[in-house]
Amino acid sequence: MQTKSAARNIFFGGTIFFFVIFVGLVAHSYSYIVTTSTNVKTLTEAVAHGKKIWEENACIDCHTILGEGAYYAPELGNVCKRLGGKDAVMGMIEARQENEEDTRQMPNFNIKGKDLEDLAEFLCWTSTIKTQNWPPNEAG
Amino acid sequence: MKYQSQKIALAYFIVAMALFAVQIIVGVTIGYIYLNPHFLADLTPFNVLRMLHTNSLIVWLLTGFFGATYYIIPEEAEREIESPAIAYLQLAILVLGTAGVVVTYLFDLFHGNFLLGKQGREFIEQPLWVQLGIIVAALMFLYNVTMTVLKGRKTAVANVLLLGLWGIAIFFLFVLYNPDNLSLDKMFWWWIVHLWVEGVWELVLAAILAFLMLKLTGVDREIVEKWIYGIAALSLFTGILGTGHHYYWIGTPGYWQWIGSIFSTLEVVPFFAMVLFAFTMVWKGQRNHPNKAAMLWALGCAVLAFFGAGIWGFLHTLAPVNYYTHGTQITMSHGHLAFYGAYVCINLAFITYAMPKLLGREPYNQVLNMVSFWVMSGGMAFITFALTFAGAVQVHLQRVQGNAFMEVQNQLGLFYMLREGAGVVVLIAVLLYLYTVFVPRTEEVISTQPAE
Secondary structure, eight states: OHHHHHHHHHHHHHHHHHHHHHHHHHHHHHHHIIIIISOSSSOOHHHHHHHHHHHHTTGGGTSEETTEEOSSSOBOTTHHHHHTSHHHHHHHHHHHHHOOOSSSOOOOOOOOHHHHHHHHHHHHHHTTSOOTTOSSSTTO | OOSGGGGHHHHHHHHHHHHHHHHHHHHHHHHHHHHSTTTTTTTSOHHHHHHHHHHHHHHHHHHHHHHHHHHHHHHHHTSOOSOHHHHHHHHHHHHHHHHHHHHHHHHTTTTTOTTTSOOOSTTOOSOHHHHHHHHHHHHHHHHHHHHHHHTSOOOHHHHHHHHHHHHHHHHHGGGGOOOSSHHHHHHHHHHHHHHIIIIIHHHHHHHHHHHHHHHHHOOOHHHHHHHHHHHHHHHHHHHHHHGGGGSSSSSOOTTHHHHHHHHHHHTHHHHHHHHHHHHHHHHHOOOOOSOHHHHHHHHHHHHHHIIIIIIHHHHTTSHHHHHHHTTSHHHHHHHHHHIIIIIIHHHHHHHHHHHHHHTTSOOTTHHHHHHHHHHHHHHHHHHHHHHHHHHHHHIIIIIISOOOHHHHHTTOHHHHHHHHHHHHHHHHHHHHHHHHHHSOOSSOSSOOOOOO
């Protein structure tokens, strides 16, 4: 009986201990993100809208962004650097939507106009995040 | 079955198994698209099928957990479930939500609508109305089982199980928080994904495993309960700060590389403890339980979870290694064996144990059931090996040499073919499993001594 209640107390006490440390570190990471690793000044309405476009089309269920996603299509966290700017990203999305000859064909999501531009804004903002120098090279 | 309300579990298991079949069929389809990328490309693109594959997995595992809980709690608390009506209503909400999700994904209904359209963050793509429905269903469920336990006998198995389930519901609330800042979004997204599968789900796993060991081996409750608190403690002590291994490259501070590397390496320990626990209980146990197939699945679960979650997790968890492997087929290989070994196997173990009791028959079809274990597990292991090799090649070509993504993918065809072959084998094993649990036989192939 003694050992069981001891095991239970260690479990609850230890869990609270580690969770408190975790919450503290995440709180610090929060302030690190908004002050150091991401640029909140350039996080405009357009970038936020671009993120919505990214989500509504479930881009992450083929692509990865900062290494997270479906691994079926290229990494896009650094695509803006890889292609060399916003216009190139827009051009690439337009071309991919129309090209049905690709080995892995990107569906035609019919993203155009302001949606297309904001999506590129979002991807280019993402490429400015300080990611501890990941990915190792431009290939992503 | 000692309590009438345990019967609730049957309805949950039927839903779970139907979704399991869907998950695997879609999985084999996706595997084929890797070989022939234009297959279904205009009808249901890869991303839609991938959402169905992952979402159906998560929903069926949770449905299985709910069913197992409704089966376990009456025996642990020694009383009937507070309200069977609430339990069936909860299931109805989940089924409605699931149907809504499938239709929304397949036909891309209400595109862009904040309430009715899909949301498109990985794994939590469900429309907001479905997520709210899940929260309501979760609250009904927690009320129902918590009241049952509060008014009845309180055991360590029920405590750890309930704590895990409360954690699942609480962390799910983060689906409602989606900041515009991608780094913040990712940091809290992991509060759902990691704190589920490498945190509170492990408590549910440990509790179900402990219940099975109690019933199958006949070991003293006192011994089992000491183990279960130990395993739960190891899971959370390592798993909470182990979240750090997802905070390496998403804009979070560099110290996570140390914290994540150290604590996620230690995440192997609770899985090893589960192996020790399961085998020690069998070794110490006096009972010769007739349901050998359930025992095989339970032991298989402990071992495969150790390899899938433990070893394959460690394979790429150290920050300097993960710098190269992050987001490659290495991640895929780990994901497949970890989910299978830990959470698929525990569900299939429990269903193998409970189904004969729910249907009021002896554990018939055991031999076929055990065959399905070996074939399914062999198939999953083969998928894992194929993807691990694909990942190693990908890491070298893409991350070390810097070749373009598609150029590299085009060289991995052989591995994807091997993976797809093994996927078909898994599908066959799944159909075999479903046959053995749902279709009764009149005679047992192996003779069993009477229990105890």
